[in-house]
Amino acid sequence: MNQNNPAPGAARAGGATVAETLATDSREVPAPLLDQSYQFLGDDDIDCSRYISADFARKEFDRLWNRCWQWVCREEHIPDVGDNYVYQIGPYSVIVVRSSADGIRAFINSCPHRATRILGGEGTGFSNAFTCPFHGWSFSLDGCLQALPARWDFPHVSEETHSLQPVQCETWGGFVFINLDTHAGPLADYLEVLPAHFSHFPLERRRVRLHVQKTLPANWKAAQEAFMEAYHNFETHDGPNGANAQYDIFGKYVSRFIHNIGNYSAESLADYPGDKWRAPPLSENEILQMLSVFGLEHDEVPAGKTAREVAAQDLRHKLGEALGIDFSATSDTLMLDSIEYHLFPNMFFFPGITVSMVYRFRPNGEDVDSSLFDFLILEPLAEGAQHPQPPEPVCLSVEQSYTEAEGLGWLGPVYDEDTGNLALQQQGFKTARKPGITLGNYQESRIRRVHMTLDEFLEEAGNE
Amino acid sequence: MSNDEFVQVASLANLPQGRCAAVAVADREILLCHTADGVFALDNLCTHGAARLCEGKLKGNRVLCPLHGAAFDVRDGSALSRPAVRGLASYRVKVTGDAIAIAVTD
Numbered sequence: 082m083n084q085n086n087p088a089p090g091a092a093r094a095g096g097a098t099v100a101e102t103l104a105t106d107s108r109e110v111p112a113p114l115l116d117q118s119y120q121f122l123g124d125d126d127i128d129c130s131r132y133i134s135a136d137f138a139r140k141e142f143d144r145l146w147n148r149c150w151q152w153v154c155r156e157e158h159i160p161d162v163g164d165n166y167v168y169q170i171g172p173y174s175v176i177v178v179r180s181s182a183d184g185i186r187a188f189i190n191s192c193p194h195r196a197t198r199i200l201g202g203e204g205t206g207f208s209n210a211f212t213c214p215f216h217g218w219s220f221s222l223d224g225c226l227q228a229l230p231a232r233w234d235f236p237h238v239s240e241e242t243h244s245l246q247p248v249q250c251e252t253w254g255g256f257v258f259i260n261l262d263t264h265a266g267p268l269a270d271y272l273e274v275l276p277a278h279f280s281h282f283p284l285e286r287r288r289v290r291l292h293v294q295k296t297l298p299a300n301w302k303a304a305q306e307a308f309m310e311a312y313h314n315f316e317t318h319d320g321p322n323g324a325n326a327q328y329d330i331f332g333k334y335v336s337r338f339i340h341n342i343g344n345y346s347a348e349s350l351a352d353y354p355g356d357k358w359r360a361p362p363l364s365e366n367e368i369l370q371m372l373s374v375f376g377l378e379h380d381e382v383p384a385g386k387t388a389r390e391v392a393a394q395d396l397r398h399k400l401g402e403a404l405g406i407d408f409s410a411t412s413d414t415l416m417l418d419s420i421e422y423h424l425f426p427n428m429f430f431f432p433g434i435t436v437s438m439v440y441r442f443r444p445n446g447e448d449v450d451s452s453l454f455d456f457l458i459l460e461p462l463a464e465g466a467q468h469p470q471p472p473e474p475v476c477l478s479v480e481q482s483y484t485e486a487e488g489l490g491w492l493g494p495v496y497d498e499d500t501g502n503l504a505l506q507q508q509g510f511k512t513a514r515k516p517g518i519t520l521g522n523y524q525e526s527r528i529r530r531v532h533m534t535l536d537e538f539l540e541e542a543g544n545e
Numbered sequence: 546m547s548n549d550e551f552v553q554v555a556s557l558a559n560l561p562q563g564r565c566a567a568v569a570v571a572d573r574e575i576l577l578c579h580t581a582d583g584v585f586a587l588d589n590l591c592t593h594g595a596a597r598l599c600e601g602k603l604k605g606n607r608v609l610c611p612l613h614g615a616a617f618d619v620r621d622g623s624a625l626s627r628p629a630v631r632g633l634a635s636y637r638v639k640v641t642g643d644a645i646a647i648a649v650t651d
Contacts (some may be wrong), residue, residue: 120552161602163602165614200614201626201627202626202627205604206609206614206616207601207602207604207609207614208601208609208610208611208612208613208614209611209612209613210612210613211614212612212613212614212628214613214627214628382651461616469604470563470604472605473604473605500649
């Protein structure tokens, strides 16, 4: 389709780029945020069947979810020996446990006797040992078979043959990750640039302020793709900025966008419908008013300043006092921007201070048409402070609004907008006569990267 | 309801939020749990294997049995997860100043 374009993917919106905005930051910008790493990945359509086919979902369970790294919980969910966390992914269930003071282990949540799930539900628990509720087979915290009622009837059973099946388990950034593939490579390789980049923004020094889990009426890929581009900002959020966001592809597993908050270029909206925000462009005072949701001290921009500078400074002061942290040297971009790293297949980490989220999208059981969206606010933790007990997740059904989640504040209506198109899109996949969806070469490149890596998983396993 | 029913069993100073402890009252062992929603009193023995819940763990409004990990809602004693299926008896609690009192009569 773009055969006549000499450099597909090279075009950008008019106006200041993210890099140009970061060059005007009032503080030193951490080096990773100055990296740019876009690559054109092709422009073929993505087949709609990938979002609605039960066969495709089955392949994903067999060849993706069975083989990729995924985070289960935070380390502070399981601080003491005996603390455990049950994690469900499609048909699979895994127990993560603090098995010793400095050891975290993971096991398949199924009794080696007659396969019963040992721990039900999902989330945190505690016990000194694992005991199957069916016949009472019992296992130590390191998975070893330790008690077997009517031992005389099982001469063919031993600790070697009937202990809990181990699952690979590693930690990074305060998160506990598992991989159901016993032959998987190390997590450190899978994380690509994340350890280097996040050495500037240590997520292990953050606390979970809020955890909201919502069921969404769309396939897990469609749901997460609504969060992988800022192109929707104009139409979905009625927002002026987003067209100038920067998109980076760092490898097979990691991508990023940087979406500036508190400024925009009227030129970037040159071919958007109507004159809104373009003629005349928003004044700095009007932009500051849009940022008032953050609870700023200023309601006007002093002469010679920008809304972005004023908002960043107000937030340094406000959040510094609230959290007991000195943000005086923290860049405007970290204070304000939506900086979103994606880790294949379904994880998002934000290094920002005000926009400080973590997302995880996954299938809702084995239903191809719905997904679970875990949303965590990870607040910076003051130096020397201990991690408090994380809050229990607030669970919202498909029908409920994010505004019902106490503590979300101004984000509630925003997430309602973000997820408000999903049911329509899932229905649209099924009614579409055109067999595939079309992606922008630049703004939607991260979505394409996920599908390419997904194909590698599905094809590699298929050749085994 | 008469105030005479209530027996002082502990002080808030010794039971900060997030903690649970067992107290002996009228031949029974009662578990006191202090959560963000208040102080609650329940039987201390798990309805499944009779393990002492004070040796388990309080997480939010759930108390977890140390033996098999059964969870109970401390606010009403209801069983939340197997292997326990029967709930715990729960008792009325009155906090006056620093004093925690419970009523164990039916």
